[in-house]
Amino acid sequence: MAVSFGSLKPVQLFDTLDILGEGTTLLVACLWLGLIISSRPAGPVTEWLYYGSLLLMYSYFLDLLDEFIRYPDTLRLMSWLESLPAPVGMLLLTYGLVGWHREQRSIDRQLRGRELFLRDHHLIDPLTQLYGADYLHAVLGREIALHRSQHKPLSLLLLDIDDFAGFNRRCGIAAGDNYLGQLSELLSSQLRHSDVICRYSGDRFVAVLPDTSDVQAQIMRQHLQQHLSMLCKDDNQPQLTLVCSSVSQSSAAAALQAALNAVTTARRQHAPLTVQNA
Ligand SMILES: Nc1nc2c(ncn2[C@@H]2O[C@H](COP(=O)(O)OP(=O)(O)OP(=O)(O)O)[C@@H](O)[C@H]2O)c(=O)[nH]1
Numbered sequence: 001m002a003v004s005f006g007s008l009k010p011v012q013l014f015d016t017l018d019i020l021g022e023g024t025t026l027l028v029a030c031l032w033l034g035l036i037i038s039s040r041p042a043g044p045v046t047e048w049l050y051y052g053s054l055l056l057m058y059s060y061f062l063d064l065l066d067e068f069i070r071y072p073d074t075l076r077l078m079s080w081l082e083s084l085p086a087p088v089g090m091l092l093l094t095y096g097l098v099g100w101h102r103e104q105r106s107i108d109r110q111l112r113g114r115e116l117f118l119r120d121h122h123l124i125d126p127l128t129q130l131y132g133a134d135y136l137h138a139v140l141g142r143e144i145a146l147h148r149s150q151h152k153p154l155s156l157l158l159l160d161i162d163d164f165a166g167f168n169r170r171c172g173i174a175a176g177d178n179y180l181g182q183l184s185e186l187l188s189s190q191l192r193h194s195d196v197i198c199r200y201s202g203d204r205f206v207a208v209l210p211d212t213s214d215v216q217a218q219i220m221r222q223h224l225q226q227h228l229s230m231l232c233k234d235d236n237q238p239q240l241t242l243v244c245s246s247v248s249q250s251s252a253a254a255a256l257q258a259a260l261n262a263v264t265t266a267r268r269q270h271a272p273l274t275v276q277n278a
Helices: 016-039 046-065 078-085 085-119 134-149 163-172 173-190 214-231 252-269
Strands: 154-161 197-201 205-209 240-244
Touching: 016 046, 046 078, 046 085, 046 154, 078 085, 085 240, 134 154, 134 173, 134 205, 154 173, 154 214, 154 252, 163 173, 173 197, 173 205, 205 214, 205 252, 214 240
Parallel strands: none
Antiparallel strands: 154 205, 154 240, 197 205
């Protein structure tokens, strides 16, 4: 369209420096557009950035064309078309960049939170390499909120060692440590990747089972029971109580208390045992 409004300039009037400068500016604007399209997810911020750089590209393109084509002095339209899109494009681009900055800050905040959590080694129990009680409370609280809002089932498994103090006295602390290690390995190998296994206290383990109904939790408990009963074959080994409960409470503390009550009930109901159901 621009070509039809004007006439081609003679070659001797071409300004090489101008062409080089304006050509490079146009290429950089094209590069920006390419980077935005390839690296950004779809959404309003991307649109601001996209339309801003598109307008800049358009303006720089007309600027470059100006170096090759002479327009009649009476034609004001071309000069408007050249000069107007650039500031509008800059404004759109700036608005998009502010949005991008905000997005990035909220992503950074989330990542920093996660990293701090992972770097917090006191959350990991050094003996079993499982998460400890603090982590359990945090994860269980988060899962309860998530599962309540999504109306999904959530269950807990609680494994308690009976009279672990007695076992330590009979066999020694080292044997007790070894037994805790065996239990944690067994739980880690038999539960799913999505389950969070924690050492809740010295002789208690809790697994948070997301998206797990009561029936599924019972099946998992029976599966674990078979493996645990192999550990309990030796008369010298401490006995275990294993309960599972579906979480209906609204807080982590209440859910854990319900699981602990289930352990007490299970213990009352059985003679020193292998494994029990809540
Ligand atoms: N070997 C070993 N023992 C531990 C560790 N942490 C806690 N204990 C012991 O676990 C025992 C827990 O005692 P209690 O809370 O009375 O539990 P329990 O003896 O199993 O009694 P009940 O649970 O009521 O059957 C204590 O004797 C602690 O010393 C550990 O890391 N290694």
